[in-house]
Amino acid sequence: MNRRPMFLVCVLVFGFAFFYIPILSMMVYSFNASRLATVWGGFSVKWYISLFSNEQIVAAFWLSLKIAFISATFATILGTMAAIALVRFPKFRGRTLFSGLVNAPLIMPEVITGISALIFFILLAKLVGWPAQRGFATITLAHITFSMVFVTTIVQSRLQQSDRAIEEAAMDLGAKPWQVLWDITLPVISPAILSGWLLAFTISLDDVVITSFTTGPGNTTLPLLIWSKVKLGVTPDVNALATITVLVVGLGVIVAGIVMGRADRRRELDAQMAYRDNK
Amino acid sequence: MIGWFHRRGWSDIIIALPYLWLVVLFLIPFAIVVGISLSTRTVTAPPIGFGGDNPWVSLSSYARLFQDDLYLRAFFTSITNAFVAMILCLAIGYPMALGLTRVSRNWRNILLMLVILPFWTSFLLRVYAWMGLMSKNSWFNEMLRDSWNFLVPVNWAVTFVPMMYSNFAVVLVMVYTYLPFMILPLFASLERLDPVLDEAAFDLGSRPWQVFVDITLPQSIPGIIAGGLLVFIPAAGELVIPSLVGDTRAPMIGRVISDTFSSARDWPMAAAVAVVLLLLMVVPMMVYSHYQAKGGAR
Numbered sequence: 001m002n003r004r005p006m007f008l009v010c011v012l013v014f015g016f017a018f019f020y021i022p023i024l025s026m027m028v029y030s031f032n033a034s035r036l037a038t039v040w041g042g043f044s045v046k047w048y049i050s051l052f053s054n055e056q057i058v059a060a061f062w063l064s065l066k067i068a069f070i071s072a073t074f075a076t077i078l079g080t081m082a083a084i085a086l087v088r089f090p091k092f093r094g095r096t097l098f099s100g101l102v103n104a105p106l107i108m109p110e111v112i113t114g115i116s117a118l119i120f121f122i123l124l125a126k127l128v129g130w131p132a133q134r135g136f137a138t139i140t141l142a143h144i145t146f147s148m149v150f151v152t153t154i155v156q157s158r159l160q161q162s163d164r165a166i167e168e169a170a171m172d173l174g175a176k177p178w179q180v181l182w183d184i185t186l187p188v189i190s191p192a193i194l195s196g197w198l199l200a201f202t203i204s205l206d207d208v209v210i211t212s213f214t215t216g217p218g219n220t221t222l223p224l225l226i227w228s229k230v231k232l233g234v235t236p237d238v239n240a241l242a243t244i245t246v247l248v249v250g251l252g253v254i255v256a257g258i259v260m261g262r263a264d265r266r267r268e269l270d271a272q273m274a275y276r277d278n279k
Numbered sequence: 280m281i282g283w284f285h286r287r288g289w290s291d292i293i294i295a296l297p298y299l300w301l302v303v304l305f306l307i308p309f310a311i312v313v314g315i316s317l318s319t320r321t322v323t324a325p326p327i328g329f330g331g332d333n334p335w336v337s338l339s340s341y342a343r344l345f346q347d348d349l350y351l352r353a354f355f356t357s358i359t360n361a362f363v364a365m366i367l368c369l370a371i372g373y374p375m376a377l378g379l380t381r382v383s384r385n386w387r388n389i390l391l392m393l394v395i396l397p398f399w400t401s402f403l404l405r406v407y408a409w410m411g412l413m414s415k416n417s418w419f420n421e422m423l424r425d426s427w428n429f430l431v432p433v434n435w436a437v438t439f440v441p442m443m444y445s446n447f448a449v450v451l452v453m454v455y456t457y458l459p460f461m462i463l464p465l466f467a468s469l470e471r472l473d474p475v476l477d478e479a480a481f482d483l484g485s486r487p488w489q490v491f492v493d494i495t496l497p498q499s500i501p502g503i504i505a506g507g508l509l510v511f512i513p514a515a516g517e518l519v520i521p522s523l524v525g526d527t528r529a530p531m532i533g534r535v536i537s538d539t540f541s542s543a544r545d546w547p548m549a550a551a552v553a554v555v556l557l558l559l560m561v562v563p564m565m566v567y568s569h570y571q572a573k574g575g576a577r
Contacts, residue, residue: 018371
């Protein structure tokens with residue numbers, strides 16, 4: 001490894017400093033006593049206290065969680081079905097259009113997705129009287145639509161890698177179709193389904209643009225609330241909120257990393273043992 | 280071979296449900312937008328007119344798009360900002376991805392996790408973090424100001440570095456938020472390279488930069504293209520970043536669409552700009568799939 005690692009190490013150090021200095025700075029300033037968010041005025045946890053006693057923020061947080069949970073679940077079901085359709089059915093009527101519809105939302109700018117959803121809901125309300133008011137239902141419908149295609153992408157690549165022969169063997173041995181689905185296909189793609197759900201959940205929990213177009217009075221999600229606060233400038237309680245988010249997510253990712261790393265090592269060990277036994 | 284999913288009832292449901300969902304909630308809304316871009320603006324609610332006193336098909340919104348320099352300038356600003364952000368992401372992301380392939384396996388896993396971690400935290404909060412750093416009295420701004428004042432003659436001295444509300448701020452924050460999208464596909468394509476080729480070139484007397492230019496770089500072009508698109512496409516249509524840190528006098532196209540629609544209530548115009556933006560996005564996508572098809576055939 002003498003291929004000029006010094007330069008690459010420098011770039012890595014610089015790159016990770018670039019990634020993390022803004023986040024660390026935000027975390028330090030969340031403990032700032034001063035009201036001026038950028039001038040240090042001593043240590044204090046008052047912004048955390050004000051954060052948790054702010055009913056508006058707590059309500060927005062629960063609303064966001066509810067929407068993210070429901071939309072991620074529906075997006076995972078629909079997205080997985082779409083992936084199975086695309087991988088396992090080489091021919092059906094309208095397949096080209098279908099695969100286009102699955103890919104298009106990935107490159108569609110969010111502004112356009114948001115505006116088309118809003119216009120659709122307005123015209124629908126004029127035509128059939130529903131939705132009389134935009135809010136929970138319209139946000140959830142929009143979130144399901146644009147996050148399901150991310151689930152499809154993930155599950156699709158997993159399905160393409162999985163071995164068809166196992167399913168075929170089970171069918172030959174007389175398993176019923178639903179048994180094959182339940183005992184073989186779903187367990188094989190379950191890691192992809194899980195990461196698809198997590199991705200859909202995060203996308204929904206994080207979305208500002210599409211939510212801002214499909215929301216109605218009284219339905220402020222957490223990102224919309226942060227958005228309206230941040231537009232007015234830097235505020236200390238958002239620093240506190242960001243710190244909590246980073247710590248919770250960081251902990252989750254580290255735990256997931258350790259668990260998956262263990263599973264990987266065990267699988268490798270099993271593979272080595274099997275190899276040795278067979279020799 | 281017949282699978283469980285080939286039973287008639289099953290297959291119909293598996294195809295039809297997501298298909299119908301996307302047609303009703305994605306295709307039809309977008310078709311309506313295309314339709315509205317051809318309508319005339321009215322004072323009714325909704326503010327669009329078809330037929331009657333208005334023409335059935337009107338191209339006036341598209342015509343105005345090419346006459347009013349607000350729209351052309353916004354397209355130009357968006358494309359240059361997205362392009363500069365893409366090049367900077369490549370310049371920082373490429374050596375980082377290459378560095379990631381050269382560290383030990385344990386370090387690699389930890390560092391990859393650190394690349395992905397910001398992606399799981401809120402996008403809005405990552406933009407916000409830079410708003411804090413760039414604002415007038417922040418330690419970062421003061422540090423830059425002091426080093427600037429130290430380096431330049433006294434009469435060039437500044438009281439703070441003007442960073443916020445400019446295209447510079449937009450590009451900086453876009454590079455920050457989209458850099459993982461560049462690093463990950465680059466890493467995936469660089470990781471697959473066979474080190475034996477490098478060693479062979481070294482043994483045959485190539486200098487390090489020659490090995491890079493002749494061997495590493497050509498093999499990583501698919502990763503460069505994928506990463507470039509993953510940065511360019513969302514950056515060109517970005518709304519959040521220019522709204523928070525951008526120059527209001529030179530708005531990007533996402534903001535123009537949103538303002539034309541919500542504030543000016545000119546639905547046909549907003550729809551026309553949206554359609555043209557989407558057409559512009561399709562061009563790089565087609566180049567990409569053309570390239571992929573060629574690579575697959577080889």
